[in-house]
Amino acid sequence: MATEIDTTTTPRIPLTKERVLAAAVALADRDGIQALSMRKLGHELGVEAMSLYNHVANKEAILDGVVDAIMEELEEALGGFDVPSNGSEWKANLRGRILTAREVMLRHKWVPGVIETRTTISPIMMRYFDTSIGILREGGFSYDLLHHAMHAFGSRALGFSQELFEPDGDEDPEQDATVMLERMADQLPYVVGMMAEIVHDDPDTTIGWCDDQTEFEFGLDLILDGLERLRDTA
Amino acid sequence: MATEIDTTTTPRIPLTKERVLAAAVALADRDGIQALSMRKLGHELGVEAMSLYNHVANKEAILDGVVDAIMEELEEALGGFDVPSNGSEWKANLRGRILTAREVMLRHKWVPGVIETRTTISPIMMRYFDTSIGILREGGFSYDLLHHAMHAFGSRALGFSQELFEPDGDEDPEQDATVMLERMADQLPYVVGMMAEIVHDDPDTTIGWCDDQTEFEFGLDLILDGLERLRDTA
DNA sequence: ACCTGAACACCGTTCAAGT
DNA sequence: ACCTGAACACCGTTCAAGT
Numbered sequence: 001m002a003t004e005i006d007t008t009t010t011p012r013i014p015l016t017k018e019r020v021l022a023a024a025v026a027l028a029d030r031d032g033i034q035a036l037s038m039r040k041l042g043h044e045l046g047v048e049a050m051s052l053y054n055h056v057a058n059k060e061a062i063l064d065g066v067v068d069a070i071m072e073e074l075e076e077a078l079g080g081f082d083v084p085s086n087g088s089e090w091k092a093n094l095r096g097r098i099l100t101a102r103e104v105m106l107r108h109k110w111v112p113g114v115i116e117t118r119t120t121i122s123p124i125m126m127r128y129f130d131t132s133i134g135i136l137r138e139g140g141f142s143y144d145l146l147h148h149a150m151h152a153f154g155s156r157a158l159g160f161s162q163e164l165f166e167p168d169g170d171e172d173p174e175q176d177a178t179v180m181l182e183r184m185a186d187q188l189p190y191v192v193g194m195m196a197e198i199v200h201d202d203p204d205t206t207i208g209w210c211d212d213q214t215e216f217e218f219g220l221d222l223i224l225d226g227l228e229r230l231r232d233t234a
Numbered sequence: 235m236a237t238e239i240d241t242t243t244t245p246r247i248p249l250t251k252e253r254v255l256a257a258a259v260a261l262a263d264r265d266g267i268q269a270l271s272m273r274k275l276g277h278e279l280g281v282e283a284m285s286l287y288n289h290v291a292n293k294e295a296i297l298d299g300v301v302d303a304i305m306e307e308l309e310e311a312l313g314g315f316d317v318p319s320n321g322s323e324w325k326a327n328l329r330g331r332i333l334t335a336r337e338v339m340l341r342h343k344w345v346p347g348v349i350e351t352r353t354t355i356s357p358i359m360m361r362y363f364d365t366s367i368g369i370l371r372e373g374g375f376s377y378d379l380l381h382h383a384m385h386a387f388g389s390r391a392l393g394f395s396q397e398l399f400e401p402d403g404d405e406d407p408e409q410d411a412t413v414m415l416e417r418m419a420d421q422l423p424y425v426v427g428m429m430a431e432i433v434h435d436d437p438d439t440t441i442g443w444c445d446d447q448t449e450f451e452f453g454l455d456l457i458l459d460g461l462e463r464l465r466d467t468a
Numbered sequence: 469a470c471c472t473g474a475a476c477a478c479c480g481t482t483c484a485a486g487t
Numbered sequence: 488a489c490c491t492g493a494a495c496a497c498c499g500t501t502c503a504a505g506t
């Protein structure tokens with residue numbers, strides 16, 4: 001492996017939980033989340049898989065740990081989790097914080113998938129949500145409406161949204177969406193109609209794929225605007 | 235296993251792809267998605283795991299297949315995928331279809347997780363989306379706006395939303411959200427404030443857990459209302 | 469206190485062999 | 488044509504043994 005430490009010349013750096021988690025993040029960034037196994041992670045650190053158990057309880061603890069490591073990266077990117085004092089600017093403030101979270105997630109695209117498998121909320125995650133809630137509260141929302149709002153955001157509060165059917169890297173052209181579309185065109189009148197216009201709007205791309213950033217911001221603004229309206233009519 | 239076929243008395247029903255997929259759905263319904271392994275599925279059918287490969291290409295094909303089986307169940311629940319002729323009722327029609335999809339997903343809670351791992355859209359899924367798009371189109375939406383709308387719905391179009399941190403069945407009380415909340419109360423002023431009011435609103439439950447159905451419908455209506463407004467101001 | 473090697477109980481999948 | 492048994496290349500994890 002490219003990043004393996006040369007144990008013959010390099011004096012052995014003692015293993016710590018922090019080093020294990022940092023190596024786990026690096027491994028997932030480089031080779032994808034499916035490459036994050038105890039054996040491969042051990043190999044990356046120049047150690048047997050079983051040695052890792054001296055520093056973390058089990059693999060679940062590693063997955064909890066890497067999510068926390070990413071939350072720390074987000075806290076740094078935001079300059080700390082704080083509720084800004086200009087409460088009336090809640091919309092721009094929340095929007096900006098969510099788009100920063102999105103940047104962090106785009107740097108570690110495997111993180112959303114791991115977050116979805118977590119069953120507990122860690123303290124740092126809780127602090128992130130606390131200040132998100134705080135921004136809404138200082139923006140004049142009732143706790144009742146703001147609670148609904150947090151549910152409405154869902155994963156968007158953390159900067160990602162479920163893009164259903166993200167096409168895989170290894171593309172079998174025979175079961176490509178384009179091929180199916182041609183073959184089923186008569187059964188899919190509205191999809192065909194939509195595609196024709198999307199492609200027209202975006203002449204650079206052949207098959208009119210979507211700009212994820214634009215779509216994310218569209219959905220985010222739809223929710224933010226809707227919440228503002230509910231706040232003002234309550 | 236309770237549902238295993240008694241091969242000594244029952245004449246052997248020939249294995250087919252349909253029987254394999256039906257058994258896979260039943261197994262996941264009963265024991266959870268993690269129980270759906272080739273070996274266990276074979277055992278359920280009174281056959282070795284390797285026999286399954288005579289009827290499906292591999293495990294991925296089984297996962298594709300069970301999603302399609304659920305989509306067929308949805309098609310039946312909806313009485314077919316059709317675009318109703320009363321286009322002006324688009325909002326109620328789309329809302330009703332999505333809530334029906336949600337009922338199907340609640341009958342098979344493991345399905346959303348499987349859908350999230352799919353990389354291709356199957357023909358039946360495509361037909362579902364085609365008619366969803368059709369409802370919006372006949373409701374007076376431009377293809378451009380309706381395309382954004384589909385992205386904004388995300389998984390909600392299929393009746394589920396990413397409930398972050400769904401608490402697990404096996405609850406370690408020490409890392410329960412309640413315990414952490416007490417311990418971190420001073421660092422989480424807004425969460426504490428919100429909780430105080432949510433619990434007050436809902437005196438039946440001790441810790442003020444959320445009604446997922448209510449929250450799903452809130453988010454859904456927020457998006458539907460926002461889209462209607464955009465359609466009318468465009 | 470930390471690391472290792474062997475082992476256990478699982479995976480998905482292949483392949484040659486059976487009927 | 489369909490099913491089987493053995494095997495391969497992986498998993499996470501336990502445990503006794505090393506230093």
